[in-house]
Structures are given as structure tokens and as C-alpha cells.
Amino acid sequence: MTVLVTGGAGYIGSHTVLELLDAGEPPPVVLDDLSTGFRWSVPEGTPLVVGDFGDADLVADLIERYAIDEIIHFAAKIVVPDSVADPLGYYLNNTAKARALLATSVARRVKRFIFSSTAAVYGDPLHNPVTEDEPLKPVSPYGRSKLMVEWMLEDTARAHGLAYVALRYFNVSGADPKGRSGQSTPNATHLIKVAVQTALGLRPKLQVFGDDYPTPDGTCVRDYIQVTDLSRAHLDALRYLRDGGANLTANCGYERGFSVLEVIESVKRVSGVDFDVQISPRRPGDPAAIVAANERIRRTLGWTPQHDDLDEIVRQALEWEKRLMARGG
Numbered sequence: 001m002t003v004l005v006t007g008g009a010g011y012i013g014s015h016t017v018l019e020l021l022d023a024g025e026p027p028p029v030v031l032d033d034l035s036t037g038f039r040w041s042v043p044e045g046t047p048l049v050v051g052d053f054g055d056a057d058l059v060a061d062l063i064e065r066y067a068i069d070e071i072i073h074f075a076a077k078i079v080v081p082d083s084v085a086d087p088l089g090y091y092l093n094n095t096a097k098a099r100a101l102l103a104t105s106v107a108r109r110v111k112r113f114i115f116s117s118t119a120a121v122y123g124d125p126l127h128n129p130v131t132e133d134e135p136l137k138p139v140s141p142y143g144r145s146k147l148m149v150e151w152m153l154e155d156t157a158r159a160h161g162l163a164y165v166a167l168r169y170f171n172v173s174g175a176d177p178k179g180r181s182g183q184s185t186p187n188a189t190h191l192i193k194v195a196v197q198t199a200l201g202l203r204p205k206l207q208v209f210g211d212d213y214p215t216p217d218g219t220c221v222r223d224y225i226q227v228t229d230l231s232r233a234h235l236d237a238l239r240y241l242r243d244g245g246a247n248l249t250a251n252c253g254y255e256r257g258f259s260v261l262e263v264i265e266s267v268k269r270v271s272g273v274d275f276d277v278q279i280s281p282r283r284p285g286d287p288a289a290i291v292a293a294n295e296r297i298r299r300t301l302g303w304t305p306q307h308d309d310l311d312e313i314v315r316q317a318l319e320w321e322k323r324l325m326a327r328g329g
């Protein structure tokens with residue numbers, strides 16, 4: 001049994017590779033085009049194939065060569081504003097290429113498929129914490145590009161017997177507690193990354209996008225899930241499917257939210273730096289609040305968070321950013 005990890009050189013993919021290895025699984029095969037991932041984030045002894053997961057011939061060849069019977073599919077474009085500017089690029093990369101990957105998986109008899117979905121499929125939810133049964137109304141091409149893959153998976157599983165778990169990620173954050181990987185995208189726009197970079201003097205100030213939302217302090221509320229906890233959910237999902245578990249779509253979050261101002265307070269507290277904060281206009285497309293209901297993933301996968309602590313997450317992000325600075329960016 002070999003696992004193929006698309007996007008295994010990226011942020012969540014690289015942490016999941018570490019999680020698989022730490023659990024004593026044989027090294028997976030990583031397929032990554034290195035557009036946003038890094039060669040150095042793939043551990044030694046884990047084969048890295050640099051290529052396009054939408055290349056059916058390449059994927060078919062890898063499935064044969066490495067006897068792949070499970071795929072964890074991370075590779076995707078994930079920047080919401082970019083998806084608004086370039087929807088067809090997102091539908092090509094996230095949707096059409098995923099279709100090609102699924103077709104090859106079915107043709108080559110891959111047994112199990114784990115898919116990186118997103119809380120963006122809910123858009124601006126009416127209820128929080130949001131359960132998986134909430135109406136799916138993505139507001140961005142990014143969210144739609146992922147939701148279409150959920151639908152393809154459902155239909156493909158029904159027609160061809162592919163077993164799958166789709167995990168809807170909330171706000172992924174933090175870094176490997178052992179310091180082996182972290183969020184390394186230089187111009188990442190994620191709040192914790194930006195705040196940590198501001199605390200370290202890499203950015204002049206932090207902009208808060210809107211303080212007039214209908215939330216307790218007026219700033220947006222998000223469910224920040226630590227990346228190792230999220231990675232473990234993928235391992236739990238594989239084990240669940242290997243044990244014959246039914247196809248599943250589940251939220252991945254902690255069922256608790258923090259506002260932008262609370263995150264900023266945590267970064268100031270943990271770093272000891274009181275940096276400048278500027279209240280700015282709302283960012284288009286931001287839901288006021290989105291927090292995961294997580295009863296389903298806890299019950300079905302037995303998933304239990306181990307790093308559900310905002311200050312710990314911030315500390316990990318800070319430590320990782322310092323490592324990146326030490327290595328020159």
C-alpha cells in the first residue's frame with residue numbers, strides 16, 4: 001500500500017507527510033509542481049516527483065510504478081481574491097484537473113481518496129457553529145471550485161466504488177511543534193502569518209479589515225485549527241476508510257472562534273511586541289463569522305484535537321517565521 005500525496009511539498013501537505021511518517025506509515029510519494037511548495041519541505045527518504053497532478057499519463061505511471069492505492073489530494077490554488085480575478089484558472093486547476101485525477105484513480109483502481117475541501121463551501125453561514133448540513137452557498141470561485149469536486153467525488157463514489165473522505169478545513173494555522181515545517185509562502189495573506197511578520201518587523205503595520213461586523217468586538221470571527229491537528233485528521237480518515245468506513249464529508253475545526261482583535265492580542269502577548277494596528281475597510285467576500293461544528297469528525301473518525309490553544313499556535317507560527325528569516329526568506 002502506497003499513498004500518493006499531491007501538493008505534499010506545500011503547507012498542509014508537508015505536515016501530513018510528517019504525520020504519516022511519525023505514525024510509522026511507509027513513506028508516501030509526493031507529487032508537487034513546486035509552484036507554491038518547497039523541495040526542502042519533503043523529508044529525506046520520501047520520493048518527490050515534480051509534476052502536474054492533472055497530467056493523466058504521469059499519474060497513471062506513478063500509480064503503476066509505486067503501487068498507489070490511496071491518494072491524499074492537497075494540490076490546489078487557494079487565494080480567494082485571486083480566484084475572483086482569475087476564475088477560469090481556478091476552475092482549471094482545482095476542478096478540471098481534479099476531475100482528471102479522479103478519472104485516472106478510477107481507471108487504475110485506486111481504492112481510497114482523501115480530499116482537501118474548505119469552509120468556503122458555506123459562504124456566509126446562517127448558523128454558527130456551522131454543521132455539514134448547512135446549505136452550501138460559496139461566495140467565491142475558490143469555494144465553488146472546491147464544492148464541485150465534492151460533488152464529483154460523491155457521484156464517482158456512487159458509480160465506481162471509490163471510497164472517500166472530504167475534509168472541510170477552517171482557518172489552518174501554526175506549525176509543526178518540532179519545527180520541521182510551517183507556513184512558508186512569502187506573501188501569504190493569512191492573519192496569523194501577517195501578524196507574526198508584523199511583530200518581527202517584516203511589515204510596517206497590520207491592517208484590520210473591518211470593525212463594524214455583527215460580532216462581539218466588530219471584527220471577523222474564525223476557527224483557527226492547528227496544522228498538525230488537521231494533518232492527523234487525514235491519517236484518521238485513511239484508517240477509517242481502511243476499516244471499511246462509509247464515505248464522509250466532515251468539518252475540520254475546533255468549534256470555537258477568535259476575532260481578529262483577539263488574534264492580534266495573542267500575537268502581541270506571545271511576541272512581546274506592541275505593533276501598529278490600523279482599522280481599514282472590509283475585505284470583499286469576508287463572512288462575519290464562521291466556526292466549525294465538529295461533532296461529526298470527532299464521532300466518525302475519533303479525531304481529538306491536541307493543539308487547541310491560540311497562544312501555542314501563535315508561538316509555533318512565530319518560531320517558524322524566525323527560522324525562515326534565519327534561512328533568508
Ligand code: UDP
Nearest residue numbers: 189190191194207208209220222260283286
Ligand atoms: N485579516 C485582517 N488583516 C490581515 C489579514 C486578515 O484583518 O492582514 C482578517 C480577514 O479579513 C478575516 C480574518 O482576518 O476576517 C482571517 O483572514 P485570513 O485571510 O487569515 O483567512 P480567511 O478567513 O479569509 O480564509
